[in-house]
Amino acid sequence: MTPPFRSAQLPPPAPVPERAQGLPMADGGVATERADAARNRMRLLEAAARLVAEHGAEHVTMEAVACAASVGKGTVFRRFGDRVGLMYALLDHSERAFQQAFLSGPPPLGPGAPPVERLEAFGVAAIRHTLAYMDVLLETDQDANRRYSHPARLVRGTHIAVLLREAGVTGDLALLTENLLGCFEPPLVNHLRTVRGMPVERLEAGWRDLVDRTVRRGPSGCCP
Amino acid sequence: MTPPFRSAQLPPPAPVPERAQGLPMADGGVATERADAARNRMRLLEAAARLVAEHGAEHVTMEAVACAASVGKGTVFRRFGDRVGLMYALLDHSERAFQQAFLSGPPPLGPGAPPVERLEAFGVAAIRHTLAYMDVLLETDQDANRRYSHPARLVRGTHIAVLLREAGVTGDLALLTENLLGCFEPPLVNHLRTVRGMPVERLEAGWRDLVDRTVRRGPSGCCP
DNA sequence: GATATTAACGGACCGCGGTCCGTTTATTGG
DNA sequence: CCAATAAACGGACCGCGGTCCGTTAATATC
Structure with missing residues (x-):
């Protein structure tokens, strides 16, 4: 009788775009948002950003x-699904900029x-990005499931994994990546x-140290 | 006008024991809970455990x-403060057992x-412990602030830090510890x-690998 | 421009976490 | 045993996240 699991997600009602989607259609056009919907999304994002700046996301x-x-x-819920979805939407721009940078x-x-x-x-950039958007990020943290499946996290994870591979790291890259993402x-x-009370520099130094430990030769002996 | 910060905590009203406290008094006795309060705490914990087993913590x-x-x-809120407090209380026994074990x-x-x-x-024991109490643990995760300051986490962290030191690890032990705790x-x-879809064995192997990488000689050169 | 269709709208409504405060009851001291 | 005190009690109450569904209006078609 115990219900399935936490990770069992809301099935397929699947409205909740969270971002203007351009779904390809049969005739080659794209199914775009209705004009009023798009306008309301903008209005909502602006209002939300203003309120966050004024009173704190929390x-x-x-x-x-x-x-x-x-x-x-x-309308808010139809556009963004839930509170966490709205917060993610607020972070969308900066996250994309960060992605493009790396x-x-x-x-x-x-x-x-x-x-x-x-x-x-x-890592240094990610830490700074985290600090810069801390209060909104803390709100997105409410939904633990989504956090780990969120596209932004996947992109970051893939990036780290690729770099580890390029650096010649051997071992369970997926797990090493998750550890670094932590x-x-x-x-x-x-x-x-x-x-x-740790200063940013300490966190950054810690990251570099961690990268070194992760990269410095695989699980078997030290210095073949 | 932005309110202080998320970490600014509820000041000193400080009822919310969450556990029968034995505060020392002037006369050498202990300020124990009133009889009805203790009885209700037991009843609540039993009821909560039953409901969790029946329907899932969530x-x-x-x-x-x-x-x-x-x-x-x-009464529930007076005894346990909030929902997360109740969940922590449910975990108290097993966490203490785990602590004693290590x-x-x-x-x-x-x-x-x-x-x-x-x-x-x-690590292997911690992972198993986590899996064994997963659904309640997921509930405690709601409050991000408390998670990182919770006594159980501090104990684990201290333990890891001590072992790292004993193993001769040099570097920022506090940060390395946090990373492992992740x-x-x-x-x-x-x-x-x-x-x-990762099997437990993989997580355990990943932990061992991570420990090896962390322990294997400090930040400067490899094998002096 | 008129009509049909279908998405979008909005606010009443619900459930749950958490608070408040008037009432009850365990305890202590005489 | 009785009175006084303070702790504990409990349920009405509040705010907010989230849902539902009857109404409105943008778009497509003719």
Whole structure:
């Protein structure tokens, strides 16, 4: 009688775009959002961003966002699915910018530098990104399931895995990657900074050290 | 006008014991719970455990617990503070047992084995513990702040740090410890098992590998 | 431009976590 | 045993996330 599992997700009702989707159609066009829908999405994102800036993400209610955007509450949920979805939407721009920086920007973050250097630069950038958007990120952390399946996390994970491989790391790359990703968990970073009082430089140095330990030759003997 | 921070905690109203406290008093006695309070705590814990077993932690409401224990809703909150507090209380016994096992049980988990072996055994035990209590642990994960400051996590962290030191690891032990602790995050373990389909053995092997990489000689050159 | 279709809208509604405060009851001191 | 005190009780109450469904209006077709 115990219900399936936490990871059993809401099935296929699947409205909830969270972002204007361009689904290809039979005739070669794209199924675009209706004009009013698109306008409301913009209004909602702007209102949400304003309220977050004013009161902190933690104190922004869905109803307040709806009201500030002069829109019904139902509309907010239809556009963004739930509170966490709205928060993710708020992060979308900066996350894309970050992705572009490490996928195709200038070295050492982007291609062109040796993999270990890129990895170190990546972590430093990720930590800074986390700090910059901390309060919204902490809100997205509410839904543990989505956190680990979110596209942004997958992209980061793939990037790390590729760099590890390029660096000649052997072993369970998937797990090593997850371990490295753990360094950017917003609540962890927040805790280390706020409660334990660690300066950013220390976190960055810790990341570099960790990368070195991970990369420095595989599980078997040290220095063949 | 932005409110202080997320980590700013509820000040000192400080009822919320979460566990029968034995505070020392002037006369040498202990300030114990009133009889009815203690009885209600037991009833609530039993009721909660039953409901969790029956319906899964995720579907247990505070009102249902109160009702099943024939107690008012207010009483549940006075005893355990909030939902997460109740969940932590449910985990208390097993967590203490685990602590005893690695602090004073037989080797290789307890004292007597070399530190690296203990560390590896610790991780394996922690992963199993996490899997065994997964659904309740996932509920405790709601409150990100408390997660990182919870006594149980501190104990685990101290244990890891001590073993790392004994193993002769140099570097930022605090950060290395946090990184290793990340391997036991319930939502991560759940994701790797449920979504990514990794068997327990793989997680355990991954832990051992990670310990090896962490321990194998510090940040500077490889094999002096 | 009129009509049909279908997506989008919005606010009433629900459930649950958490609080408040008037009432009850265990305890202690005489 | 009785009174006084303070702790514990319990349920009405509140706010917010999320859902539902009758209404509205954008688009497509003619």
